[in-house]
Amino acid sequence: MRTLLDRSVLFFGGKGGVGKTTCAAATALEAARLGRRVLLVSVDPAHSVADVFDTPIGEAPTRVAANLTARELDPAIEAERYLGAVREQVAQLFSATVVKQAFRQFELAAQAPGLEDVAVFDRVMQLVLEPVAGFDLLVVDTAPTGHALRMLAMPDALVEWLDALARRRGDIVSENDRTPGSRDADPVVASLRQRSARVQAFQRRLTDAAATGFALVLTPERLPIEETKRAADTLDRLGVGVPAVIVNRVLPVTAEGDYHAARVRQQQVYLGEIAARFASYPLTTVTQLESDVHGIPALERVRAQLFGTA
Numbered sequence: 001m002r003t004l005l006d007r008s009v010l011f012f013g014g015k016g017g018v019g020k021t022t023c024a025a026a027t028a029l030e031a032a033r034l035g036r037r038v039l040l041v042s043v044d045p046a047h048s049v050a051d052v053f054d055t056p057i058g059e060a061p062t063r064v065a066a067n068l069t070a071r072e073l074d075p076a077i078e079a080e081r082y083l084g085a086v087r088e089q090v091a092q093l094f095s096a097t098v099v100k101q102a103f104r105q106f107e108l109a110a111q112a113p114g115l116e117d118v119a120v121f122d123r124v125m126q127l128v129l130e131p132v133a134g135f136d137l138l139v140v141d142t143a144p145t146g147h148a149l150r151m152l153a154m155p156d157a158l159v160e161w162l163d164a165l166a167r168r169r170g171d172i173v174s175e176n177d178r179t180p181g182s183r184d185a186d187p188v189v190a191s192l193r194q195r196s197a198r199v200q201a202f203q204r205r206l207t208d209a210a211a212t213g214f215a216l217v218l219t220p221e222r223l224p225i226e227e228t229k230r231a232a233d234t235l236d237r238l239g240v241g242v243p244a245v246i247v248n249r250v251l252p253v254t255a256e257g258d259y260h261a262a263r264v265r266q267q268q269v270y271l272g273e274i275a276a277r278f279a280s281y282p283l284t285t286v287t288q289l290e291s292d293v294h295g296i297p298a299l300e301r302v303r304a305q306l307f308g309t310a
């Protein structure tokens with residue numbers, strides 16, 4: 001599992017409640033212990049990093065252990081900031097009348113579904129492309145699978161859309177102004193192209209398996225297995241590396257009692273299925289602890305299981 005840390009960006013994903021945050025935090029803790037300077041960012045609106053570290057966190061980067069800083073992105077704040085930046089750019093590029101109309105649209109856009117996702121995506125892109133000074137490992141605790149994968153698939157659609165917009169705008173510019181090069185001199189075309197280049201750079205980082213990995217967390221149960229297999233296939237299709245599949249909440253075999261024995265047998269069946277269906281991925285297991293993972297001492301136990309160190 002140690003090789004998991006040979007990267008500069010690690011995403012943790014999986015179905016809701018399987019232990020994404022717990023495993024992301026335990027991994028961040030291990031890296032920090034090894035001297036990496038780690039920034040753990042949660043983009044799951046259902047934040048639980050604060051629970052895991054048993055300390056308030058929130059929007060502002062908060063130091064939670066030596067070498068380890070955590071931050072929980074607030075989608076509403078990200079959306080506001082994102083609209084603000086767009087507003088500023090529009091104000092620079094267009095005439096006062098256009099800007100006035102556009103701002104009216106922004107009031108509507110602020111309520112539009114999806115804006116928060118786009119804004120959070122933009123923030124993650126920024127964190128990946130322009131690492132915050134003083135950190136050399138970014139760990140991203142993602143929202144449940146479907147949501148996280150939609151975010152990672154965004155670049156594909158975005159690049160196409162931005163390029164189409166740039167072409168369309170370029171055509172209009174050249175129709176109105178026949179001087180050669182007018183298309184390339186247009187600030188709107190330039191801004192769209194710049195943005196497209198940025199999204200493509202992000203995509204290159206995502207698909208560079210030496211730099212970026214997407215660790216998948218699941219529990220030995222029917223639905224998480226199916227959802228995680230689909231996620232692994234999608235990541236494969238997107239060209240994103242999966243350096244770890246973590247099976248969490250595995251029951252210890254030693255415990256007594258018929259009820260428990262039956263649960264253990266059931267898990268053994270699923271564990272066998274996981275071993276077969278995720279055979280091509282580095283697999284590791286974490287046992288079910290007797291209580292929730294709250295606070296660093298409990299987290300240390302998960303960390304030790306994942307990385308095999310005391």
Ligand SMILES: Nc1ncnc2c1ncn2[C@@H]1O[C@H](COP(=O)(O)OP(=O)(O)O)[C@@H](O)[C@H]1O
Binds near residue numbers: 015
């Ligand atoms: N191995 C484990 N043993 C005991 N409790 C666990 C374990 N892994 C996770 N939990 C608990 O399960 C709940 C969900 O875990 P969490 O990491 O927040 O999941 P997710 O981020 O996937 O929604 C939390 O209360 C957490 O403390």
Ligand SMILES: [Mg+2]
Binds near residue numbers: 020022048
């Ligand atoms: Mg979580």
